[in-house]
Amino acid sequence: MSTPPSPPIPTSKKRRLSPPSDDTEETTDTKLALLLSLHPKTSLETLLEALLSNNGSVSAASNSLSEPSTKKPNAQPKNQPRKQSLISPLPTPPPRIPLLSFSTSRPSTARQQSSLTRFLSSPTSIISHRPPAKGQTQHFFTPLSIPATIPVELQTSFLPPSLASSLLSELLQESTTFPPPTPFRLFDRNVVSPHTCGFFLRDPTNEARSHAKAYLSYQAIPLASRPYTPSMLRATEMVEEAVNAAISRRFPGKKPWGLTKEPWRTNAALVNRYHGPKEAVGWHTDEVTYLGPMAVIAGLSLGVEREFRVRRMMPGDGKSVEGKVEEKEGQYSIHLPHNSLIIMHPGMQEGWKHCVHPTTKVDMHPTAGETRINITYRCYRESLRPGVTPKCGCLVEGKCKLPMSLRAVFDPEPDPDVPRRYFWNCNSAYLADGDGTGCGYFKWAQFTEDGEPIWVT
Ligand SMILES: O=C(O)CCC(=O)C(=O)O
Numbered sequence: 205m206s207t208p209p210s211p212p213i214p215t216s217k218k219r220r221l222s223p224p225s226d227d228t229e230e231t232t233d234t235k236l237a238l239l240l241s242l243h244p245k246t247s248l249e250t251l252l253e254a255l256l257s258n259n260g261s262v263s264a265a266s267n268s269l270s271e272p273s274t275k276k277p278n279a280q281p282k283n284q285p286r287k288q289s290l291i292s293p294l295p296t297p298p299p300r301i302p303l304l305s306f307s308t309s310r311p312s313t314a315r316q317q318s319s320l321t322r323f324l325s326s327p328t329s330i331i332s333h334r335p336p337a338k339g340q341t342q343h344f345f346t347p348l349s350i351p352a353t354i355p356v357e358l359q360t361s362f363l364p365p366s367l368a369s370s371l372l373s374e375l376l377q378e379s380t381t382f383p384p385p386t387p388f389r390l391f392d393r394n395v396v397s398p399h400t401c402g403f404f405l406r407d408p409t410n411e412a413r414s415h416a417k418a419y420l421s422y423q424a425i426p427l428a429s430r431p432y433t434p435s436m437l438r439a440t441e442m443v444e445e446a447v448n449a450a451i452s453r454r455f456p457g458k459k460p461w462g463l464t465k466e467p468w469r470t471n472a473a474l475v476n477r478y479h480g481p482k483e484a485v486g487w488h489t490d491e492v493t494y495l496g497p498m499a500v501i502a503g504l505s506l507g508v509e510r511e512f513r514v515r516r517m518m519p520g521d522g523k524s525v526e527g528k529v530e531e532k533e534g535q536y537s538i539h540l541p542h543n544s545l546i547i548m549h550p551g552m553q554e555g556w557k558h559c560v561h562p563t564t565k566v567d568m569h570p571t572a573g574e575t576r577i578n579i580t581y582r583c584y585r586e587s588l589r590p591g592v593t594p595k596c597g598c599l600v601e602g603k604c605k606l607p608m609s610l611r612a613v614f615d616p617e618p619d620p621d622v623p624r625r626y627f628w629n630c631n632s633a634y635l636a637d638g639d640g641t642g643c644g645y646f647k648w649a650q651f652t653e654d655g656e657p658i659w660v661t
């Protein structure tokens with residue numbers, strides 16, 4: 205299900221989108237850290253604006269900050285728009301500014317700097333960005349380097365280190381009892397995703413458990429649920445806080461169509477375990493049957509660092525033979541270190557695909573060895589619980605009346621205010637024992653502005 209690993213881009217081909225300044229080799233985080241050490245009492249926003257005003261030069265920025273306050277970069281001339289802000293709401297791409305280039309090589313100080321970005325008002329890129337050419341992979345190692353045009357946000361050093369450690373230990377233990385991968389149907393053959401996973405419920409009351417018995421995997425296999433571990437419960441509120449803050453930053457003022465007016469709340473999590481460099485998950489969008497439109501999903505990575513790759517969906521993507529998708533632009537690789545949170549924003553499951561890329565070698569983690577654990581926190585809607593979603597007329601023996609899957613219509617030009625289109629579709633084409641076609645049952649799905657289903661018969 206996965207594509208072969210792409211070779212790293214040679215150093216000589218490193219892309220530089222901005223003219224060199226006296227210290228362009230440093231990342232934004234490093235520059236801010238340097239500037240902060242020189243001006244410890246100055247706010248990060250002021251430091252950042254000083255950097256922007258001085259073309260990314262730390263020394264010039266530092267000089268400007270030492271000058272009398274009237275010349276400080278945050279003293280805006282009257283009647284002029286505020287300079288570059290860290291917050292770049294979609295769909296407006298960040299303006300081109302000659303500050304820094306992104307890099308295809310790993311910054312040596314990435315781990316040490318990472319906590320700095322947590323203090324910034326938004327970890328969205330301020331860097332001018334050109335998408336990778338077809339067949340190319342652009343690598344990102346730090347939150348600030350990820351362009352705002354990609355509907356994901358990365359936060360590093362996310363949990364207090366001791367909580368990240370206890371969470372990792374608990375889930376490494378839990379994952380020893382994850383069921384083996386089950387096959388599913390893809391392009392006329394049965395395939396298995398080469399990794400294991402377990403399904404967890406935050407509040408395993410009787411009612412949730414009875415729904416849980418009916419939650420199906422994309423292979424239509426009932427997902428056996430387990431309760432959140434103690435550390436999962438402790439981490440959950442921090443994840444919710446981060447996700448809600450990220451949504452507000454990305455969509456200031458008004459949430460996009462399809463999102464509930466309530467804060468995002470997670471009640472279920474799929475935990476993935478990747479043991480060794482070859483274990484991976486191929487290109488896919490997440491199943492939105494129980495999540496509804498414009499789902500927000502947050503993934504917490506623990507243990508070994510792996511590459512989370514994303515690419516824009518193409519028209520007819522679902523029908524393309526794996527690995528032979530007609531790409532118009534290349535892929536993005538976001539490196540997910542231990543204790544990092546990646547938030548997939550609304551529109552990600554509708555317009556982009558993601559995968560965890562197989563590799564040849566991983567850096568051993570002191571506790572996890574070669575293993576990566578990933579918790580994908582999701583928000584299952586009560587209104588889309590099993591039992592209420594439409595069934596197809598499939599006559600697959602013993603599987604008559606299968607619950608259908610909710611799928612999004614590919615939209616190349618999304619507008620956050622315009623409703624997306626979704627449909628209910630027979631799922632049995634994906635079942636390992638099906639004939640690869642299913643009954644083809646199709647029904648348009650209808651949702652309110654808050655993403656609640658409208659059932660029309
Ligand atoms: O392991 C990851 O980071 C991604 C997992 C994933 O895509 C999924 O569970 O659907």
Ligand SMILES: [Fe+2]
Nearest residue numbers: 488489490558
């Ligand atoms: Fe996924």
